[in-house]
Amino acid sequence: MFFASISLGSVNIPFRDVYTSLTGGQASKSTWEYIIINYRLPKAITAVLVGTGLSISGLLMQTLFRNPLAGPYVLGLSSGASLGVAFVILGAGFLPSFLKVIALSSYGIVLASTLGSTLVLLLVLLVSQRIRDTMAILIVGLMFGSFTTAIVSVLTYFSTAEQLQKFTFWSLGNLGNLSWKSITVLAVSVVFGLVLSAGSIKPLNALLLGENYAKSMGLNLKKARLIIIFATSILAGSITAFAGPIAFIGLAVPHIAKLTFQTSNHMILFWSTLLFGAIIVLFCDIVSQMPGFDVTLPINAITSIIGAPVVIWLLVRKRNFK
Amino acid sequence: MAKMNTILSTSNLSIGYKTKKVAVTIAQDLNLTFDSGKLIALIGANGIGKSTLLRTITGIQSPLAGSVFLKGKSISTYRPLDLAQSLSLVLTEKLPPSNLSVFELVALGRQPYTNWVGNLTPEDIVKVNEALTLTQIEHLTSKRHFEISDGQLQKVLIARALAQDTPLIILDEPTTHLDLLHKVSLFKLLKKLTKETQKCILFSTHDIDLAIQLSDEMIIMTPETVMQDEPCNLISKGSFNTLFKDEHIVFDAEKGKFIVS
Numbered sequence: 001m002f003f004a005s006i007s008l009g010s011v012n013i014p015f016r017d018v019y020t021s022l023t024g025g026q027a028s029k030s031t032w033e034y035i036i037i038n039y040r041l042p043k044a045i046t047a048v049l050v051g052t053g054l055s056i057s058g059l060l061m062q063t064l065f066r067n068p069l070a071g072p073y074v075l076g077l078s079s080g081a082s083l084g085v086a087f088v089i090l091g092a093g094f095l096p097s098f099l100k101v102i103a104l105s106s107y108g109i110v111l112a113s114t115l116g117s118t119l120v121l122l123l124v125l126l127v128s129q130r131i132r133d134t135m136a137i138l139i140v141g142l143m144f145g146s147f148t149t150a151i152v153s154v155l156t157y158f159s160t161a162e163q164l165q166k167f168t169f170w171s172l173g174n175l176g177n178l179s180w181k182s183i184t185v186l187a188v189s190v191v192f193g194l195v196l197s198a199g200s201i202k203p204l205n206a207l208l209l210g211e212n213y214a215k216s217m218g219l220n221l222k223k224a225r226l227i228i229i230f231a232t233s234i235l236a237g238s239i240t241a242f243a244g245p246i247a248f249i250g251l252a253v254p255h256i257a258k259l260t261f262q263t264s265n266h267m268i269l270f271w272s273t274l275l276f277g278a279i280i281v282l283f284c285d286i287v288s289q290m291p292g293f294d295v296t297l298p299i300n301a302i303t304s305i306i307g308a309p310v311v312i313w314l315l316v317r318k319r320n321f322k
Numbered sequence: 323m324a325k326m327n328t329i330l331s332t333s334n335l336s337i338g339y340k341t342k343k344v345a346v347t348i349a350q351d352l353n354l355t356f357d358s359g360k361l362i363a364l365i366g367a368n369g370i371g372k373s374t375l376l377r378t379i380t381g382i383q384s385p386l387a388g389s390v391f392l393k394g395k396s397i398s399t400y401r402p403l404d405l406a407q408s409l410s411l412v413l414t415e416k417l418p419p420s421n422l423s424v425f426e427l428v429a430l431g432r433q434p435y436t437n438w439v440g441n442l443t444p445e446d447i448v449k450v451n452e453a454l455t456l457t458q459i460e461h462l463t464s465k466r467h468f469e470i471s472d473g474q475l476q477k478v479l480i481a482r483a484l485a486q487d488t489p490l491i492i493l494d495e496p497t498t499h500l501d502l503l504h505k506v507s508l509f510k511l512l513k514k515l516t517k518e519t520q521k522c523i524l525f526s527t528h529d530i531d532l533a534i535q536l537s538d539e540m541i542i543m544t545p546e547t548v549m550q551d552e553p554c555n556l557i558s559k560g561s562f563n564t565l566f567k568d569e570h571i572v573f574d575a576e577k578g579k580f581i582v583s
Contacts, residue, residue, distance in 0.1 A: 201439050202438060202439055202440035205433075205440055206433055208417075208420045209417055209422075209430060209482075210417060210418055212411070212413055213411070213430075215402070216406060216409075216411040217406050217410075217430065217433040217434055217486065218404075218407070218433060219402065219433070263421055263426075264421040264422045265422075265426060267439060
């Protein structure tokens with residue numbers, strides 16, 4: 001799938017050439033090599049990072065909130081990131097011109113997005129310290145979502161068509177256009193989040209019986225919950241910052257893993273979710289590149305078109321969600 | 323006071339809730355002992371504070387005064403993991419939706435002993451199988467926990483507590499939602515477990531007449547006092563008549579049950 005993602009696109013490159021240029025050899029055409037190293041490879045790597053990170057953060061949320069419909073979106077992290085970006089892109093008109101240039105650079109957007117999701121993370125952490133009820137935290141996350149949408153629509157009212165277009169493009173999600181430097185930052189954050197998640201496998205299994213049983217089995221609930229929320233925030237925050245809000249992956253992939261292996265054991269679910277996440281985002285990426293055509297569709301549209309029916313189908317087929 | 327086989331004891335324990343300004347005392351000066359090999363029933367009217375008592379002696383809630391000793395050590399000094407190796411719970415709350423099989427659910431009871439990813443060692447599997455055998459649910463092991471009946475699920479949860487391998491098991495109203503047949507078989511199972519494993523099992527219940535017949539000791543909670551004794555002694559003392567503040571409910575000492583007059 002990884003190779004297919006590199007090979008297919010508006011210019012189709014044979015597998016053999018993909019292989020040789022990746023292993024350091026010469027491809028039959030130098031333009032192909034250029035496309036692979038500077039465009040397709042970073043994009044495929046981003047797809048893998050985005051797929052694994054978002055899927056795992058969805059898995060963590062679903063267990064922590066005992067809610068099969070939870071995902072990084074429900075916590076409001078992606079909304080927070082969107083709000084940050086909306087402020088920068090749509091609100092740049094209010095800034096003095098020299099600040100405007102900085103704010104609208106890609107670094108400005110990444111910074112704003114990270115700040116936005118971190119802000120929401122801190123608010124959620126604050127709420128979770130005061131309210132022990134996880135359902136309440138979930139509702140707070142939903143409120144952040146509504147709040148963000150409202151602020152964004154207020155901002156669009158005051159912004160130009162050009163600004164609006166830029167924000168819309170970001171909100172459609174994009175796996176490409178990442179420099180190697182950005183990918184390194186993204187990779188470090190995602191790997192860190194995944195390591196924290198792997199360390200939470202046992203607490204997650206304990207939480208399958210509910211928080212009180214988990215506590216009675218010796219789990220330090222506060223600490224475990226903090227680590228799980230922190231891991232989700234890092235994963236969702238960094239990915240949204242670099243690739244835009246990508247819908248449904250965090251929600252759908254853990255369900256596909258759960259249905260495939262018919263288990264709730266996180267030892268199995270962690271690795272299968274990781275694998276499915278990478279494969280599915282790579283697949284969506286290939287579809288969005290429209291092999292053989294000159295246009296590239298937004299990744300977010302593809303994940304939603306594939307993801308939404310999958311979730312509905314899962315819910316209809318599986319009645320024991322209760 | 324502290325005998326060799328005492329697992330948990332309370333000394334001048336006061337239980338209740340502390341709000342910002344006032345402390346609401348539910349019961350005070352409790353001196354209860356929980357010995358190994360004993361099946362102990364906790365009874366009392368709704369809202370009398372049975373749950374508060376259970377929460378306090380399991381260390382979830384801190385006492386207003388006095389202390390709880392688990393194996394001679396104050397329960398407040400226990401780390402969560404050590405506590406989990408001494409005391410296991412069977413709760414009334416519904417389990418969250420999941421795909422857990424009966425075996426996986428019982429095996430979760432081994433969490434206090436497993437490594438950081440929760441891998442089961444051969445010893446863990448032996449303990450899990452022991453728990454499954456003792457509760458006679460071996461035939462259910464591959465079933466999902468939502469596919470079995472309430473009575474079976476209650477046995478599975480007890481097996482999970484057994485797998486946790488603790489000298490004390492506390493059950494919160496394990497017989498609610500069960501019919502008479504399953505109530506009796508559950509009580510008999512608990513009785514059998516205390517005799518075969520020498521564990522102490524404490525459970526709260528509203529099935530007083532069954533508890534009188536099958537438990538070794540009973541704790542009666544009334545607004546005025548909390549008594550712990552053997553059922554026959556409590557009957558001869560007339561303690562059961564203080565249980566409900568209603569002149570129409572009378573305890574018949576001969577028959578050992580409540581009569582509505």
